[in-house]
Amino acid sequence: MDQDIEVLARTIRRLTGIEIGYYKPNQLQRRLGNMMGRAGARTFAEYARVLETDPDALAYFVDKFTINVSELFRNPEKFEQLRDHFLAPMLRRFGRLSIWSAGCSIGAEIYSVVMLMDQLDPRGTHRYLATDIDAAVLERARKGQYCDQDVRNVAPALMSRYFTREGSTWQVCDAIRSRVQFRRHDLLQDRFESGFHLILCRNVVIYFNDDAKSVLYRRFYEALVPGGALFVGGTERIPDAREIGFQTTMPFFYVRPDGQPGSRGAASLNQGTGLPARGAGVSGPSERHRRGTQ
Ligand SMILES: C[S@@+](CC[C@H](N)C(=O)[O-])C[C@H]1O[C@@H](n2cnc3c(N)ncnc32)[C@H](O)[C@@H]1O
Numbered sequence: 001m002d003q004d005i006e007v008l009a010r011t012i013r014r015l016t017g018i019e020i021g022y023y024k025p026n027q028l029q030r031r032l033g034n035m036m037g038r039a040g041a042r043t044f045a046e047y048a049r050v051l052e053t054d055p056d057a058l059a060y061f062v063d064k065f066t067i068n069v070s071e072l073f074r075n076p077e078k079f080e081q082l083r084d085h086f087l088a089p090m091l092r093r094f095g096r097l098s099i100w101s102a103g104c105s106i107g108a109e110i111y112s113v114v115m116l117m118d119q120l121d122p123r124g125t126h127r128y129l130a131t132d133i134d135a136a137v138l139e140r141a142r143k144g145q146y147c148d149q150d151v152r153n154v155a156p157a158l159m160s161r162y163f164t165r166e167g168s169t170w171q172v173c174d175a176i177r178s179r180v181q182f183r184r185h186d187l188l189q190d191r192f193e194s195g196f197h198l199i200l201c202r203n204v205v206i207y208f209n210d211d212a213k214s215v216l217y218r219r220f221y222e223a224l225v226p227g228g229a230l231f232v233g234g235t236e237r238i239p240d241a242r243e244i245g246f247q248t249t250m251p252f253f254y255v256r257p258d259g260q261p262g263s264r265g266a267a268s269l270n271q272g273t274g275l276p277a278r279g280a281g282v283s284g285p286s287e288r289h290r291r292g293t294q
Pocket of ligand 1: 071105131137188201203
């Protein structure tokens with residue numbers, strides 16, 4: 001990053017907690033260029049001043065930068081595999097499951113999983129954590145309200161069981177909604193919990209640079225219990241999966257095998273982020289962004 005973009009990066013980091021240095025440079029510059037054009041800013045420094053002084057421009061930046069596209073049962077056949085090859089056997093083996101949707105956007109992904117789990121184990125008291133960097137999208141997720149397009153892949157039986165129609169939206173029922181804990185969390189800067197049986201991180205890392213991805217996948221490995229699985233997006237694969245220690249039984253699912261040690265180079269990852277610092281103040285989201293977002 002040249003000096004000018006470094007000024008913008010610092011401003012964005014301070015105002016939002018987002019660390020743009022971990023995103024792919026070409027895509028980053030293109031996306032910033034579009035947003036700057038809309039804001040009438042000709043340089044990165046000018047755009048930094050706009051973000052500083054115009055709350056609407058800042059909200060627009062966060063909204064566009066994070067790209068929240070999602071829907072329930074995105075890639076439905078993968079959710080069938082998830083149910084039959086992972087959730088059902090894990091339930092038999094572990095009893096109570098701990099599941100994390102990382103980069104959950106509007107909550108469509110985690111609600112899809114809770115619905116599947118409710119079908120498999122209606123009395124279960126499983127733990128569901130859903131996190132995202134974008135506080136505004138988490139508010140939407142908590143509400144659990146969706147349009148026709150968002151629910152187009154939901155099976156009719158699940159539709160009638162878990163949704164009610166309210167005007168033009170589909171409302172997820174409280175019994176499903178209340179089981180999920182939504183929380184703001186930056187995958188590139190915040191600490192990870194551990195002990196998960198399933199982590200879903202789909203269509204999130206596509207904009208991250210290779211270093212960030214590599215560290216992130218190691219951290220996911222560490223956050224899983226032996227026998228736990230990481231479920232990634234339909235266009236994603238982990239190039240160094242074997243080196244990390246993952247087994248791949250079918251595309252888009254990566255399993256931490258039983259009896260495996262920690263991943264190579266990940267010994268202390270859950271003590272910190274494992275990512276190189278990108279400048280002053282990179283250690284965590286700003287107070288301003290944290291307030292009202294947990
Ligand atoms: C395209 S959505 C994917 C939603 C869902 N996982 C799916 O596949 O349908 C990507 C989400 O990743 C979130 N995201 C981007 N960078 C992130 C980061 N550093 N930490 C956590 N979430 C992030 C965005 O806010 C956005 O909601």
